Amino acid sequence: MSESVVAAEHDYIGLSEFPTMETTTTTMSDKTKTRDNNNDGLNFRATELRLGLPGSESPERVDTRFLSLNKTSCPVSGAKRVFSDAINESNKWVFSPGSTTATGDAGSGSGPGSSVVKDGKSTTFSKPAVPVKEKKSSATAPASKAQVVGWPPIRSFRKNSMASSQSQKPGNNSETEDAEAKSGPEQQPCLYVKVSMEGAPYLRKIDLKTYKSYLELSSALEKMFSCFTIGQFGSHGGCGRDGLNESRLTDLLRCSEYVVTYEDEDSDWMLVGDVPWEMFICSCKKLKIMKSSEAIGLAPRVMEKCRSRN
Amino acid sequence: MALRLPSKVLKHILSFIDSNEDRNSVSLVCKSWFETERKTRKRVFVGNCYAVTPAAVARRFPEMRSLTLKGKPHFADYNLVPDGWGGYACPWIEAMAAKSPSLEEIRLKRMVVTDECLERIAASFKDFKVLVLTSCEGFSTDGIAAIASTCRNLRVLELRECIVEDLGGDWLSYFPETSTSLVSLDFSCLDSEVKISDLERLVSRSPNLKSLKLNPAVTLDGLVSILRRAPQLTELGTGSFAAELKPEAFTKLSKAFSNCKQLQSLSGLWDVLPEYLPALYSVCPGLTSLNLSYATVRMPDLVELLRRCSKLQKLWVMDLIEDKGLEAVASYCKELRELRVFPSEPDLDATNIPVTEQGLVYVSKGCRKLESVLYFCVQFTNAALITIARKRPNLKCFRLCVIEPFAPDYKTNEPLDKGFKAIAEGCKDLRRLSVSGLLSDKAFKYIGKHAKKVRMLSIAFAGDSDLMLHHLLSGCQSLKKLEIRDCPFGDTALLENAAKLETMRSLWMSSCFVSFGACKLLSQKMPRLNVEVIDEHPPKTRPESSPVERIYIYRTVAGPRMDTPEFVWTLHKNPEIGVSKLAIK
Numbered sequence: 001m002s003e004s005v006v007a008a009e010h011d012y013i014g015l016s017e018f019p020t021m022e023t024t025t026t027t028m029s030d031k032t033k034t035r036d037n038n039n040d041g042l043n044f045r046a047t048e049l050r051l052g053l054p055g056s057e058s059p060e061r062v063d064t065r066f067l068s069l070n071k072t073s074c075p076v077s078g079a080k081r082v083f084s085d086a087i088n089e090s091n092k093w094v095f096s097p098g099s100t101t102a103t104g105d106a107g108s109g110s111g112p113g114s115s116v117v118k119d120g121k122s123t124t125f126s127k128p129a130v131p132v133k134e135k136k137s138s139a140t141a142p143a144s145k146a147q148v149v150g151w152p153p154i155r156s157f158r159k160n161s162m163a164s165s166q167s168q169k170p171g172n173n174s175e176t177e178d179a180e181a182k183s184g185p186e187q188q189p190c191l192y193v194k195v196s197m198e199g200a201p202y203l204r205k206i207d208l209k210t211y212k213s214y215l216e217l218s219s220a221l222e223k224m225f226s227c228f229t230i231g232q233f234g235s236h237g238g239c240g241r242d243g244l245n246e247s248r249l250t251d252l253l254r255c256s257e258y259v260v261t262y263e264d265e266d267s268d269w270m271l272v273g274d275v276p277w278e279m280f281i282c283s284c285k286k287l288k289i290m291k292s293s294e295a296i297g298l299a300p301r302v303m304e305k306c307r308s309r310n
Numbered sequence: 311m312a313l314r315l316p317s318k319v320l321k322h323i324l325s326f327i328d329s330n331e332d333r334n335s336v337s338l339v340c341k342s343w344f345e346t347e348r349k350t351r352k353r354v355f356v357g358n359c360y361a362v363t364p365a366a367v368a369r370r371f372p373e374m375r376s377l378t379l380k381g382k383p384h385f386a387d388y389n390l391v392p393d394g395w396g397g398y399a400c401p402w403i404e405a406m407a408a409k410s411p412s413l414e415e416i417r418l419k420r421m422v423v424t425d426e427c428l429e430r431i432a433a434s435f436k437d438f439k440v441l442v443l444t445s446c447e448g449f450s451t452d453g454i455a456a457i458a459s460t461c462r463n464l465r466v467l468e469l470r471e472c473i474v475e476d477l478g479g480d481w482l483s484y485f486p487e488t489s490t491s492l493v494s495l496d497f498s499c500l501d502s503e504v505k506i507s508d509l510e511r512l513v514s515r516s517p518n519l520k521s522l523k524l525n526p527a528v529t530l531d532g533l534v535s536i537l538r539r540a541p542q543l544t545e546l547g548t549g550s551f552a553a554e555l556k557p558e559a560f561t562k563l564s565k566a567f568s569n570c571k572q573l574q575s576l577s578g579l580w581d582v583l584p585e586y587l588p589a590l591y592s593v594c595p596g597l598t599s600l601n602l603s604y605a606t607v608r609m610p611d612l613v614e615l616l617r618r619c620s621k622l623q624k625l626w627v628m629d630l631i632e633d634k635g636l637e638a639v640a641s642y643c644k645e646l647r648e649l650r651v652f653p654s655e656p657d658l659d660a661t662n663i664p665v666t667e668q669g670l671v672y673v674s675k676g677c678r679k680l681e682s683v684l685y686f687c688v689q690f691t692n693a694a695l696i697t698i699a700r701k702r703p704n705l706k707c708f709r710l711c712v713i714e715p716f717a718p719d720y721k722t723n724e725p726l727d728k729g730f731k732a733i734a735e736g737c738k739d740l741r742r743l744s745v746s747g748l749l750s751d752k753a754f755k756y757i758g759k760h761a762k763k764v765r766m767l768s769i770a771f772a773g774d775s776d777l778m779l780h781h782l783l784s785g786c787q788s789l790k791k792l793e794i795r796d797c798p799f800g801d802t803a804l805l806e807n808a809a810k811l812e813t814m815r816s817l818w819m820s821s822c823f824v825s826f827g828a829c830k831l832l833s834q835k836m837p838r839l840n841v842e843v844i845d846e847h848p849p850k851t852r853p854e855s856s857p858v859e860r861i862y863i864y865r866t867v868a869g870p871r872m873d874t875p876e877f878v879w880t881l882h883k884n885p886e887i888g889v890s891k892l893a894i895k
Contacts, residue, residue, distance in 0.1 A: 150388030150795070151770065152653060152686060152713045155445070157471040157499065161526075161580070161604055162654070196475055204393075205473075224393075 160192060160205060197225050197258075197289035208281045214273055221260060225289060262287050320346045330355050349373060356380070357815050359397060359421065360840065363868045364405030375414045376440070377406065381421035383818045383862055384768075385793050387445060390820050390860070392846050394875045399423045399446075400430075401873075407434035415440035415466075422446070428453030432460035439491075440466040450475035451500065459484035465518075468496035479504030479527075485512055494521035498547050498578060503527040506535065513539045523547025526580045530559060537566035545599075546570070548578035555585050568592035577601035577626075584611035594618035598645075601626040603652045609635040609664075617642040623679075626650040629665040629686060636669035640676025648682040649673055653713065663687055663713065667694035674698040682707040689720040690747055695729025699736035708733055709744035715771035715796075718748040725749050731756035734764075741788075744768040754778040758785025766791040776803045783807035793818040800857070801828035808836055816864035824861050827854030832863070833881035840866045843879040 195204045204224055211217040260272040263286040272280070272287070324347060327333055337347040353376040356362060368374070381397025399421045406413050413435045423446045431438060438461040451474060457467060458481060482504045485492070490512070497504075504527065513519060513536055520543060524533065528549025537543070553559060563586065567573075573593045582605045597619050602612065603626040612631050616622070622643040629651050631639070639646065651670075653663055667690045674680060680702050690712050699705075718725055726747040734740070734757045743764050745753070749772040757767070758781035765788050772778070780803035782792065792814065800823035811817055811832075826843065833841040844860040870882035 148715075148796075150385065150390045151715070152711055153388045153768075153770070154652065154686075155387045155471060156389060157445070157473075158603070158652065194475070 156205075163192060163207075193262075193284055193286055195221065195224065195287040195289070198291055198294070206287075208284060213277055214280075217272075218260065221287075221289065258289050259292050260287060260289050314342070317342065317346045321350055324350050328353070352376060353415075354378070358864050358866075359399075359402065360868060360871055361815070361864060361866045364402045365409070366867070368405050368409035372410070373412075374406075374410050375412060376417070377402070377410075377413060377415065378417040378419075379421060380419045383793065383816060384420075384791070385795065385818055385820065386420055390795065392844065392875075392877060395844065395878065396871065396873055396875070397421045398873060400427050403427050403430050403434075407431075411435060412437065414438055417442040417444075418446055419444040420446065422448040423453070424448050425450055425453035425456070429456045432456045435461075437463055439463055442466060442468045442470070443472050444468075444470040445472065447473035451477045451479075451481040451502075454497075455481035455484040458482070459486070462486055463491055465491050466494040467492070468494060468523075469499050470496060472499050474500055476501045478502050479508070482508045482512060487515075489515045489517060491518060492516040493518050494545070495519070496521070496523035496547065498523040498525050500525045501527065506532040510535055510539055516540075519543065521545035521575075524549040524578060526550040526578075529553060530563060530586075534562045534566045537570060541569045542572060543570055544572050545575040546573055546577070547601075548576070548580075550580045551583060551586050552581035555583065560586065560589060563589040564592065571596070573597065575599035575601075579605040582607060584608065587611055587615050590615060591618055595620060597622055599624040603628055603650065606630065606654065613638045619643055621645055624648040626652070628652050628654045629663050630654050631669070632664040633666055633669035633672065636665065637672040637676075640672040644677060645679060646673065646677040647679050649677075649680065650684040651686055652684075653686040667691055670694065671697050674701045679704075681705055684709045684711075686711045686713060688713055689717045690726060690729070691719045691721050692724065692726055692729035692732075693719075693721070695726065696732040699729075699732035703736050704739060705733070705737040706739050707742040708737065708740060709742065709768070710746055711744065712747035715746075716748045717746075725753065727753040727756070731760070734760040738763065740764050742766045745772060746770060748772075750774050751777040751781065754781040755785075758782050761786055763788050765789065767793070769794045769797060771796045773797045773799060775799055776801075779803035780806065783810045789813075790815045792816075794820070794822060796821040798823060800824040804828060805831065808832055808839075811836065811839055811863055812865050814865065816862065818860070818862050820860040822861075823857050825855050826852045826858055829858060829861055829879075830854070830881065838865055838867070839863055840870060840880065842871075842874070844877060845879065846877050848877070848879070 192205050192207050195206055206220065206224075208217070211220060261269050262272050262280070262284045263269055264283040265285065267285075269288070272284075275283075320343065324333070324336065327336065330351075330353065333347055333351055337344045348370050349372060351371050352373055354367060354371050354374050355378045356367060357380050359379050359381050367377075379399070379402060381399070382391050382395060385391060386395070386397075397420060399418055400423075403416075406416075407430055411434060414437050416431065416438075417440070421443075423443060428449055431441065438457075441457060441461075441464070446469075449472075454467070454469070454474075457464065479500075479502050482497075492512075495512075495516075504525070506528070509524075509528070509532065513522070519540055522536070522540065522543055522545070524536070524547055526549055528536075530549070530551060530553040533548055537546075567589055570593060573596060576590070576593065576597055576599070579602060584607050587607065594615065595618060598621055600616075600619060600622055601624075602615075606628065608630055609632045612627065612635050616625075616635070616639055619625075620642060623645050625639065625643065625646060625648070627635075627650070631651065636651075639649075649670075651665055655663070663686070665685075665687050667687060669687075670683065670685050671694050674697065681704055683705065684707075690710065695710075712726075719729070726745075727750055730745055730749065730753045733743070740761055741763055743757070743761060743766070745757075745768070751774050754773060754777075757764070761767075764786055767782065767786065767789060769792075776799040778797065779794070779799045782789070783803060784807055789810075794817075797819075804819075804824060805828055829841055829843050832839065840863065842862045843858045844862060845858055847859070849856060870880055871878075874880060874883065
């Protein structure tokens with residue numbers, strides 16, 4: 001690190017040390033992202049920001065932590081979202097489970113050699129030199145602004161309370177969030193629902209607006225709750241392998257003991273996945289991950305699927 | 311021997327000593343004093359639930375009546391600690407149920423509490439009186455119902471900012487049908503509706519009720535009806551104020567408040583419409599504490615309210631108050647001791663935060679008793695900090711959050727070193743300090759040297775090098791908790807000052823440059839520290855030089871943790887390989 005502390009070094013508009021990041025930041029008018037880049041550039045001059053999966057050879061530090069750009073202010077651990085970001089943002093990213101962590105493995109539930117693919121394309125994930133920001137700018141706009149995890153330091157409780165009160169006053173402070181490219185109800189800036197899981201000691205809250213499809217939702221849920229399902233996914237080693245054209249959600253249903261259900265406006269518990277996504281996020285009030293055996297009454301189709309595949 | 315104080319006399323003397331710090335000192339004098347002290351201590355405080363085993367605590371303090379425990383590190387509040395890290399209350403409850411059945415009070419902060427846990431509390435402690443859960447999670451309203459129904463002498467039930475699985479409002483009906491001994495009830499963090507009739511009946515049969523904090527689901531009508539039945543309240547957390555503005559609703563509300571002649575503390579006020587604020591005017595002159603931090607009300611309305619609060623000591627407000635509003639506070643609220651200004655838009659895109667450093671300067675100048683500050687704003691200046699330090703040398707807690715990381719003094723473009731130097735030097739009683747903005751190692755040299763009484767220090771996006779950490783760890787005589795995120799340093803300072811870590815409760819470092827090798831070395835050399843490497847995405851192999859995501863170090867006499875999740879590495883678990891096992895295998 002440079003010894004001298006001169007303001008001139010801290011150039012907020014562009015970072016001379018990092019041409020790659022500079023080009024991306026100048027394409028973005030969003031000051032937030034500029035600031036994020038500043039953090040990276042100033043703090044980690046020796047480290048280029050990369051979406052490097054752990055295990056990818058990098059002589060320098062893999063700056064995965066700064067990839068923990070939490071997209072929303074919902075209380076999801078930012079670091080966990082790195083890989084869901086990877087899936088969400090770009091259709092080209094693929095997990096090769098050999099080099100992923102638990103969260104990645106949970107998603108694919110597979111051994112080495114297979115990959116979870118989107119859009120039928122299979123692109124092996126090699127050492128990328130693409131900064132996260134660039135990825136974000138080229139993909140569809142994220143549900144809300146990129147943020148650094150836990151900054152500014154405001155308790156989740158407060159963030160959630162403010163988010164829900166903001167949603168009741170559409171004209172008040174929420175224009176920026178409404179501007180996101182998202183299908184579904186535009187009035188509410190965030191759509192927090194609680195997610196509980198049977199047997200889990202605590203529940204989570206997620207912002208449904210940050211997901212664009214069931215696929216994204218399911219992978220996020222998997223990651224969130226994977227620590228409670230040790231053995232569930234792994235033991236069904238054969239599953240997910242031929243999930244090329246099927247939603248991950250189906251894999252989840254097929255291969256594990258758990259199904260994802262939701263409570264709709266009429267307070268009925270329904271199986272997630274039956275209605276179009278837009279309808280779903282409009283009517284979903286709560287999510288619950290329950291054991292398939294308990295969901296029998298809800299979702300006869302689940303059982304049918306299981307039977308037909310096995 | 312002739313000079314020995316008879317233990318009866320010592321016991322009597324100790325009965326006047328409440329402070330645990332003093333009692334800790336007493337217990338170090340000699341063995342007999344240790345024995346007498348431990349047998350008379352009633353209120354036990356454990357700042358880190360992993361620093362000592364529950365059994366050891368129960369054994370040492372047989373007369374324990376009140377237990378306070380803290381679990382997760384502070385940065386868990388900001389989602390920096392992954393879920394599942396730990397902080398489980400159950401082992402403590404189990405141990406206390408077995409060894410200290412006379413326990414009456416339990417206060418938990420940042421811990422994982424389950425319904426089973428709550429049921430155990432209800433079943434095990436016959437004279438249970440006080441349950442306060444702050445920032446806890448893992449339980450549902452069923453657990454609350456168990457407490458309500460079984461603890462017949464319950465006086466205090468407070469759920470402060472907990473994440474609760476809300477299964478409905480039925481829990482409220484579980485309180486005993488006969489009169490209750492409730493003094494304080496706080497369910498402000500629950501979501502679902504409670505039946506107003508249940509609440510009304512509860513309040514009517516709780517003659518000792520002094521503090522009541524409702525959840526946002528309680529409507530204005532509900533509030534009015536509650537206030538009518540509990541005019542003796544000294545602390546009130548309202549429900550939601552969002553309701554159609556009808557003249558008779560306003561009159562009813564006004565009247566209800568004016569009957570609450572003992573009200574000193576007011577909070578809640580979710581969605582409060584400015585038109586309803588005048589209903590509060592009657593209680594303003596008596597208020598000592600006002601939490602408007604969820605009230606999205608603009609400055610003029612806020613000022614109208616605040617200028618009536620001449621006795622106010624504690625004010626929590628959103629930045630919608632603007633500098634001008636803070637200027638008004640400075641002139642009307644002369645008794646102010648604590649100010650917290652929260653951002654109305656919790657985003658990094660903080661361009662439109664309406665308070666600047668000037669607001670805080672006004673308050674520092676006008677409020678002589680100001681000693682605790684939490685202030686969010688976009689940018690700051692050294693000059694402002696120097697003024698604040700000069701005007702308010704009596705500050706005890708100064709937490710400044712300049713939202714834009716690395717923001718320099720926007721007038722001079724210099725780092726905020728001089729400003730924080732002034733704070734550290736000038737505020738000699740400072741116990742808690744959070745710094746932000748652009749800071750170089752120099753700032754930390756000053757802090758290390760001058761902040762002699764600072765016990766808790768929080769740092770983010772700061773410093774130039776390892777030197778910063780070295781300054782802090784080799785200085786800051788009273789440092790007990792140090793939490794650092796996103797700062798560019800690592801091994802050297804940490805290893806050089808390893809001994810310091812045993813004098814502190816804990817050290818948290820995330821997104822810094824601490825290498826895995828250093829963590830291992832520290833673990834090996836310092837057996838009385840638990841060194842936890844918390845990596846959600848650990849690499850497959852861990853070379854010694856690879857940096858870790860987070861490190862949490864704390865002193866302990868309890869030995870290594872047995873309940874670490876897969877993503878936490880400790881020397882005990884993986885002495886050689888040092889690779890966190892993956893959660894799913």
